[in-house]
Amino acid sequence: MYWINGIPQAQLPLTDRAIHFGDGFFTTARVLDGDIPLLAWHLERLALAVQRLLFAPFDADALRREMLAAANGGGEGVIKALISRGSGGRGYSFNGCGAPVRIVSRSPAPAHYPRWRQDGVRLHQIPVRLARNPLLAGIKHNNRLEQVLIRAHLDRDGADEALVLDSEDVVVECASANLFWRRGRERVYPHAALCWRRGCDASSRHGVAAGVMLFAGGGGRRRRCFGNGG
Secondary structure: OEEEOOEEOOOOOOOOHHHHHOOEEEEEEEEEOOEOOOHHHHHHHHHHHHHHOOOOOOOHHHHHHHHHHHHOOOOOEEEEEEEEOOOOOOOOOOOOOOOOEEEEEEEEOOOOHHHHHHHOOOEEEEEEEEOOOOOOOOOOEOOOHHHHHHHHHHHHHOOOEEEEEEOOOOEEEOOOOEEEEEEOOEEEOOOOOOOOOOOOOOOOOOOOOOEEEEEEEOOEEEEEEEOOOO
16 A cells, blocks of 8 residues: 555656656654554654755655554554655756655565574575765665665575675675674674665664674574564
């Protein structure tokens, strides 16, 4: 189910800049018992993207209501909130664009998460390397071609998740899950300054996506998945 500016529909104008340039950003949030436990955090993530991508402010109160309305109905699921710059401008210029467009959708909770929690994750290192881009680092912008290629490798190889490195061979993330590892009792996360997308705090058990934790043991490196992240 989709809502565009609060109206149930699934069509965008062909002039929308999200189609032509990927000119937008999004967040995905877990629905738990008809509520969104980390809603305030997700709205903060979107507000950060507004500043970094020079967007006009969107109606955050309306988006909050729309996300909660999409979550209302009980059960578990995933809410995606996407902000597009809308239509207008000429070429790359966004002069003349109106108010940003709010797009909200709800989908079922991933069916494989219980298996991941029970059995762990088949984690593959993927040959796709993320480009370093400090300007866009930490933002879930709509330009996801690197992630599309990463997912293609996972589908081909039959793995659950990817261990993704950047162009300098530094570990930065997974395909969808958050990534962290243990140093004694401390949780350590990849640095977000160059290309990493900022995810939910992996210490929270209410995040939307899985969190993959790596930890060293006597038999080498093991992987275990927890229902954390975003």
